[in-house]
Amino acid sequence: MTDRGNALLARVDAFMRERIEPQEQAARDELAANTAAGRRWTPLQTIETLKKEAQAEGLWNLFLPESELGAGLTNAEYAPLAERMGHVLWASEVFNCSAPDTGNMEVLARYGTPAQQERWLKLLLAGSIRSAFAMTEPDVASSDATNIATRIERDGDDYVINGRKWWISGAGDPRCAIYIVMGQSNPEAPKHERQSMILVPADTPGVDVVRPLPVFGQDDAPHGHCEMRFTNVRVPAANMLLGEGRGFEIAQGRLGPGRIHHCMRLIGMSERALRLMCERLSSRVAFGKPLATQGVWHERVAQSRLMIEQARLLTLKAAWMMDTVGNKVAKNEIAMIKVVAPNVACQVIDWAIQAHGGAGVSDLTPLAEFYGGARTLRLADGPDEVHRVTIAKNELGRYSPPR
The missing domain is CATH 2.40.110.10 (Butyryl-CoA Dehydrogenase, subunit A, domain 2)
Incomplete structure (x- = not known):
């Protein structure tokens, strides 16, 4: 990490701890109230207020790599910030760093005409639309x-x-x-x-x-x-x-960063699930002893830590390669982490749900929502199977006999 990245991470971490995490229940309560009043599809004022605070503190548009339109961070610098945002499902929106707006802003910044940027990009960067x-x-x-x-x-x-x-x-x-x-x-x-x-x-x-x-x-x-x-x-x-017939060209430019942003947030989601799991295991007694003393949970906690660390390192490697050799050369690493991160998250969250019993599938914790999001990301931005084909072809190509 650079000094710039570390300084921003400390600020994002403080904002998450002091502003966003204490408001998780308030956001749930507001959505419930809106639903009861027939206004379910209304933006949550809890989040809108936090967005104004984040923008005022300069924690805004952090995702745009090496761009004067955002914080100018590299993908590797942004990765730990996105991971920290992943601890709360809606936190990335607070920093104007949420999908699908991030990908669309990158498309407009990279491929849009000046008129298109004036009409749409400026408003998206401002969070107005x-x-x-x-x-x-x-x-x-x-x-x-x-x-x-x-x-x-x-x-x-x-x-x-x-x-x-x-x-x-x-x-x-x-x-x-x-x-x-x-x-x-x-x-x-x-x-x-x-x-x-x-x-x-x-x-x-x-x-x-x-x-x-x-x-x-x-x-x-x-x-x-x-x-x-x-x-x-x-x-x-x-x-x-960009022009007729150039949709695939744009898609490849859009999906590389979008895929890795999801993976960054999934690492944070996995970390939060592991923390909740450990807290639950330490506080519950079954059959006369704390769950944390039972061997099956030692295995699951240890395996969760191993999987998260490996996924984080692969995410950082992919981000570093995107920064240094470009998205096209890094496509295999992007494909690998797009398979690994959602599968790791699904497994860690599943174990955390199991540790919580019935509470794990209720709205008393974020775990059920986490699982839905992580499982969906095994399909979104290309299903596992498509990325595995890319990885396999690349691997086979390394050992194919010369023709």
């Missing part, structure tokens, strides 16, 4: 993005968009003002030049948020993961990102 990334579809296997079937067709000075999307994170948030939509613009082009990405304002006629999709029975209000329909949605040709 939120956004969503519309790629996954219900009718095709979206783990192979060449299957994406939504059509983006040129019509004069406009593009017209038709298709269905689902699991669109953030689409349920009333502050969601802009979508980045991926779809086919030229089905006859070479395989990886058929897709484009285009900016679609949320208030455009024909954009329909059909419903929120629950994860293990939770709708994740007021953020939401939604099914959407685009019906003859017409936007100006100037809303195209």
Whole structure:
């Protein structure tokens, strides 16, 4: 860690301990009150107040690597900060460092025109609006993005968009003002030049948020993961990102940082779960002795620590490689940690739930929500199987005989 990274980590840690963690229950209570009042999809004022405090203290937009628009941190410097944010599910939003806005801001910063940046990036960086990334579809296997079937067709000075999307994170948030939509613009082009990405304002006629999709029975209000329909949605040709047929190019630039940010937060989530597990084991007595003295729990606690340390080191290696040799060269490390981190988190959280008994699957702890989030991330940004294929091909290629 650099001196700059260490100084920011100390400030983020203090903000988490003194401001965010004491407000976890207040946020739950506010959501419950909003639900009872029929306002479930309303931004939580608990979080909004904390966002103003974080922005006032300069703990804002920490994620943008080496950019004058953010803190200018490297990925390796940002990793421990994101890990600390991962101790509370919604903490990254407080620092304007939450998905999918982070990925969308990176896309606009890297590929947007000055006009697109002026219209949307500035507002996202200020936290005035939120956004969503519309790629996954219900009718095709979206783990192979060449299957994406939504059509983006040129019509004069406009593009017209038709298709269905689902699991669109953030689409349920009333502050969601802009979508980045991926779809086919030229089905006859070479395989990886058929897709484009285009900016679609949320208030455009024909954009329909059909419903929120629950994860293990939770709708994740007021953020939401939604099914959407685009019906003859017409936007100006100037809303195209980078150019027709360059959707895959943009996706690779977007998904590398997005994947590793999730992994960073998962390490923090795993640490929190391990702490809760140890506290529970030390405070509960079963069959005449504390749970912490029973051998099965020694095995699980030790294994949790081993797994977390290994996952953290792999995350830091991937971040360092992204900084030093670029996302493309680091793609194997990014794929590896994208498999490892969610699986480690799922296992550690599962053991923590087991240690808590019935309380572990209730809302008395964050563990049930943690598990839903970690398990979902074995699918989001590419399922485990796709990343394993990447890793295997790379490994086999190292030992293939020369041709």
